[in-house]
Amino acid sequence: MKIRLLITQLIPGMIVAEDVRTLDHQLVLTKGTILNDNLITKLHMYSIYSIYVERKNSVLSDISTITDISMSYSERLKQTPEFKEFRKNYELGIDSFQDAINKVITKEEKIDVKALLQTSLTQITESVGNGSILNMLQNMREYDDSTYTHCLNVGLLSHIFATWMKFSAEDIETMTACGLLHDIGKLMIPHEIISKPGKLTDNEYKLIKTHPISGYQLLKESGVEDAIAYSALMHHERNDGTGYPMHLPGSRIHPFAKMISIVDVYDAMTAARVYRPAMCPFKVIEIFEEEGFDKYDVEYLLVFLTNVVNSYLQNSCLLSDGREATIIMINKDRLSRPVVQAGNDFINLMERTDLHIEKII
Ligand SMILES: [Fe+2]
Ligand SMILES: [Fe+2]
Numbered sequence: 001m002k003i004r005l006l007i008t009q010l011i012p013g014m015i016v017a018e019d020v021r022t023l024d025h026q027l028v029l030t031k032g033t034i035l036n037d038n039l040i041t042k043l044h045m046y047s048i049y050s051i052y053v054e055r056k057n058s059v060l061s062d063i064s065t066i067t068d069i070s071m072s073y074s075e076r077l078k079q080t081p082e083f084k085e086f087r088k089n090y091e092l093g094i095d096s097f098q099d100a101i102n103k104v105i106t107k108e109e110k111i112d113v114k115a116l117l118q119t120s121l122t123q124i125t126e127s128v129g130n131g132s133i134l135n136m137l138q139n140m141r142e143y144d145d146s147t148y149t150h151c152l153n154v155g156l157l158s159h160i161f162a163t164w165m166k167f168s169a170e171d172i173e174t175m176t177a178c179g180l181l182h183d184i185g186k187l188m189i190p191h192e193i194i195s196k197p198g199k200l201t202d203n204e205y206k207l208i209k210t211h212p213i214s215g216y217q218l219l220k221e222s223g224v225e226d227a228i229a230y231s232a233l234m235h236h237e238r239n240d241g242t243g244y245p246m247h248l249p250g251s252r253i254h255p256f257a258k259m260i261s262i263v264d265v266y267d268a269m270t271a272a273r274v275y276r277p278a279m280c281p282f283k284v285i286e287i288f289e290e291e292g293f294d295k296y297d298v299e300y301l302l303v304f305l306t307n308v309v310n311s312y313l314q315n316s317c318l319l320s321d322g323r324e325a326t327i328i329m330i331n332k333d334r335l336s337r338p339v340v341q342a343g344n345d346f347i348n349l350m351e352r353t354d355l356h357i358e359k360i361i
Pocket of ligand 1: 182183186211235236
C-alpha cells in the first residue's frame with residue numbers, strides 16, 4: 001500500500017513507492033530507494049512537491065516507540081493504545097472502502113450502504129469516543145490526501161456532526177452514509193486529473209465539476225435513500241446561490257446536503273494537499289466565521305463550529321508569537337479566538353487581535 005506525502009512530511013527511513021521524476025521526466029529517485037536526509041534535500045532542490053512512499057514499514061508506524069517526556073500532546077496521543085487502535089481501524093477502513101467502492105464504480109457490484117458503513121466505519125467509531133475522533137483524525141493528517149481518504153474522513157465527521165445535532169440512530173446512519181458517499185462521482189474521474197498537483201486546465205476543471213451529477217446518477221440508479229443521493233448532488237451548492245451545479249438557493253438545498261457541505265469544506269481545509277500543507281482548525285474556523293454565514297446554514301454552522309472548538313479545549317497550541325499555550329475557554333461570539341493560558345499569562349485572543357493560534361500541538 002502506498003501513500004502520497006508532501007516533501008515536508010518525509011522522514012529518513014521511508015521507502016519510495018514509485019519512481020520520482022521531474023516535470024521534464026528526469027529520473028530523480030527510483031522505486032524502492034530508502035530515503036535519507038540527503039535524498040530528501042535532493043527532492044527539495046528539484047522542487048518536487050510530493051512523492052509516493054510505502055505505507056507499511058514506513059517509520060510513521062514506529063512513531064509510538066519514541067518516549068520522551070518533553071513530547072507535545074499530539075506526540076503523546078500517538079503513543080496511546082487508543083490511537084494505535086484508531087490508526088489500525090482507520091487504515092483497514094480505507095482499504096475496505098476503496099475495495100468496495102471500486103466494485104460499485106466498475107458496476108461489478110451494487111451498492112450496499114449498510115455493509116459499506118459496517119466495513120469502513122463502524123470499527124473506527126466504536127473503538128473511540130466521539131470526543132476523541134476529531135483529535136485523532138487531526139493527528140492522521142500525514143496520511144495520503146486521496147479522495148478515498150477524504151470520503152472516509154467526511155463520513156467520520158458527518159457521524160460526529162449528526163450526534164452533535166442529537167439525531168436519531170437512524171438519521172445518524174443516513175448522515176454518515178451521505179458523508180461517505182458525497183464524492184463518489186469524483187472517484188469515477190481519472191486519478192491523474194484528481195491528484196494533479198499543478199493548475200487544472202479549463203476542461204479538466206469542467207470535468208471535475210461534473211462529479212455531483214455523475215455521483216447522483218450512480219446513487220439514484222442504486223436505489224439508495226434520497227438524502228444520500230441529494231447530498232452527492234448538492235454538497236457544492238451554497239445558500240447564497242453561488243454554488244454548483246445548479247446554483248440553488250438555500251431554500252432548495254436538502255438539509256443533509258447543507259450539513260455535508262460544511263463538513264466537506266472543513267475536511268478539505270484541515271487536510272494537507274499536494275499544493276499546500278494542512279491548515280490549523282482555528283484558521284479554518286476563522287474563515288468560516290468571516291465568510292461562512294451567507295453560504296452555509298447558520299444553525300448548522302454554529303453547532304458544528306462550537307463543537308469542533310469544544311473538542312480542542314485543554315489542548316496545547318502554538319501561538320503566532322512562538323509561545324506554547326493551553327486552550328482554556330471558548331468565546332461564543334468569536335469561536336476562532338478562545339482564551340488561552342501561556343505560563344502564568346491568561347490571554348483572551350478576542351482582545352489580543354495581534355495574536356492567533358498557529359497550530360494545535
Ligand atoms: Fe465534491
Ligand atoms: Fe468532498
